[in-house]
Amino acid sequence: MLLSDNAAPASPEILDYICRNLQNCSDLPYGEDQQTQQLDTVVSEIFGTDTKVFPVLSGTAANCLALSAMCSSTGTIVTHRESHLCQSENTAPHFFTGGAALHRIGQGPDLISVDELRDYCCNTPWGDVHSALPQVLAIAQVSELGRAYSTEHLAELGAVCDEYGLGLYMDGARFANAVAMLSCDPADISWKAGVKALTFGAIKNGTFSAEALVVFDHKLYPVIRQKAKQAGHLASKMRYLSAQLIAYFSDELWLRNARNANEAAATLAATLQKHPECELAMEAQTNQLFVQMPPDLHQQLSHKGFELYPWRVNDTACYRLVTNWATDQKVLDEFECALAAFSRASR
Ligand SMILES: Cc1ncc(COP(=O)(O)O)c(C=O)c1O
Known part of the structure; x- marks a missing residue:
């Protein structure tokens, strides 16, 4: 089967972890449980910084929840014209953000260049009430065509975002494949480059129903929780999602x-x-x-x-x-x- 990595089976380590740890296990609902708390610790170790993780059950939900916390209903999300957000998420980005605009840039097939971002920012009519002003740059690592942004490229995009006050969001549906290909420290292609929130894809790479929304900018986390509840994405038995992710992040299974x-x-x-x-x-x-x-x-x-x-x-x-x-x-x-x-x- 070479149709999609969504067709992949779940990793036995993950199924086994659930059977061993969550049989006859009662715990607090809505993410107050021990598994979800442990997940924060496990992921913080991988990134070498204090992170909060919000488990959800699809990449679209993770992308759009993060963006709803990073972009107001009157703002613009800047992204590549071929991004999953533009091509494969129906109107979810607008639905979750309450109406934010999507602005497509990128002459190349998949990666946004630093010059393209800078040109766009330079030509933005900042302060004009008639325009939906850019608030977020959303990029995919790896790209929709399977290529990785290098550490240097990301650091430069992050610097332009900082200069113009844009939040940097990363759709890492295949983030693990990027780390494997670049042989890099995950921190270097995420928070150290200025990424504020990252979807660390897991369903395509081992879990059966859990994606990890990794939040580096802690003030986003309570907003994400609120928005998730509003959108029906606050799982009551979150511990079963978190457990899949703990197993996924343990022993470098990812x-x-x-x-x-x-x-x-x-x-x-x-x-x-x-x-x-x-x-x-x-x-x-x-x-x-x-x-x-x-x-x-x-x-x-x-x-x-x-x-x-x-x-x-x-x-x-x-x-x-x-x-x-x-x-x-x-x-x-x-x-x-x-x-x-x-x-x-x-x-
Ligand atoms: C680049 C990218 N982002 C996000 C997703 C997640 O989408 P879904 O909502 O189907 O889990 C996918 C899945 O194909 C993807 O390829």
Whole structure:
């Protein structure tokens, strides 16, 4: 299965942790429980700073709750034109913020450049009551096309945000894949670069229903709790979400899983490069590949169980292939066999 990392199974370590720790366990509701408190400690250790974590059950909820605390209903969220926020969250950003605008920037396929942000800020009519003024820059790490912002790039974006008073929000649906690819300290690509809140993606990488909204700017946390209650996202039995995340963050499971996914994608990319009918539309950095291929090959792959979403990279039509923590050699071999069968048949 290479359709999506959302198709990945839950990590056995996480299921096991829940069975061991939460059977016959009564505790306080709405996040006052011991698991949720322990989660703050575990995540604070990973980032080397005091963080608060708010568990939710989807990336969209995490993104939009964070943004609702960072942007008022009269403000603007600046983001890439291809961002998940713009393309895949329906009107949730407007719904959660009570009407904030989304402003799309970015000439490149996925990453926002420092010059683009600076130009936009320079040309903003600050103080004009007729304009919805920018309050937040929202970026995805990794990007929607699987590439990572470097530490330096993020630090420069963070500096421009500081200069113009914008909050920096990071959609880290695949943050772990970025850390694995960059081999960096998670702090360097988050709060040290000025990120105020981060969704540390977990569902695609091991949990079954918990995403971690990591809050570095503590004054946002009570607002997020209020907004979550208003939107119906304050889980009464939050401890079951928190427990998944404790297991996910323990013993570097998040990092081991992301490394597996990235390595599987690298193997897949090498296989694809041996087949001239396939062409990578984007450099393969993490666990997503964007591949141009003839329609009959796509059809044959679907018949063999490899369904793929059609995608676009700039104006190029292609298909997205996504590996996950559980993509094993058997899947990679089966894919290679399917490609080889197509090549033989077309000779
Ligand atoms: C970049 C990005 N952000 C956020 C999400 C989370 O979305 P969901 O609300 O489906 O969990 C996804 C999921 O595909 C994503 O790719």
